Amino acid sequence: MNNKKIGNAGEDLACRYLEKNGYKILERNKHYSRFCEIDIIAEYKNTVVFVEVKTRKTNSFGTPAEAITKTKFEHIKQGVQYYLTEHKVKDFRIDVVGITLxxxxxxxxxxxxYL
Incomplete structure (x- = not known):
């Protein structure tokens, strides 16, 4: 399974997990630039939740959440800012869903x- 397929499988699992836990999926794979993508935008109890999904085959090289660098987090925040300028959002947060297969x-x- 290549990295793209692993990532897609992880995002599918994350969406199912979030929906099972009361989240409403609003958008997936929202691109704002070459470097700026939000994997999942969801809503939970009147809060917009921007979700970064990291999927790994195993934890041999660290947990999925450990794969999020400061640079990656800056790109996520940039995407959040773009979204906030397009939509009237009162409450929001950024979550990470880490998946090990x-x-x-x-x-x-x-x-x-926060990083």
């Missing part, structure tokens, strides 16, 4: 992150 599927949801 092997030895079994594990989902870790980090809410309201």
């Amino acid at each position: 092997k030895p079994e599927i594990k989902i870790e949801h980090l809410k309201n992150i």
Whole structure:
């Protein structure tokens, strides 16, 4: 399975997980520039949640959440700012959903992150 397929599978799992936990998916893979993409935009209890999904086959090289660099987080924040200029949003936060596929599927949801 190549990285693109792993990423897509992870985003599908993340959407199912979020929906199961009461989130409404508003958009997926929202691109603002070459470097600026928001994986999932959801709503939870009147709060817009911008979700970065990181998927790894295993944790051999660290957890999925550890793969988010400061530069990547800056790109996420840039995407959030673009979205906020286009939409009237009162409350929002940034979450990370980390998914490990092997030895079994594990989902870790980090809410309201800051780097």
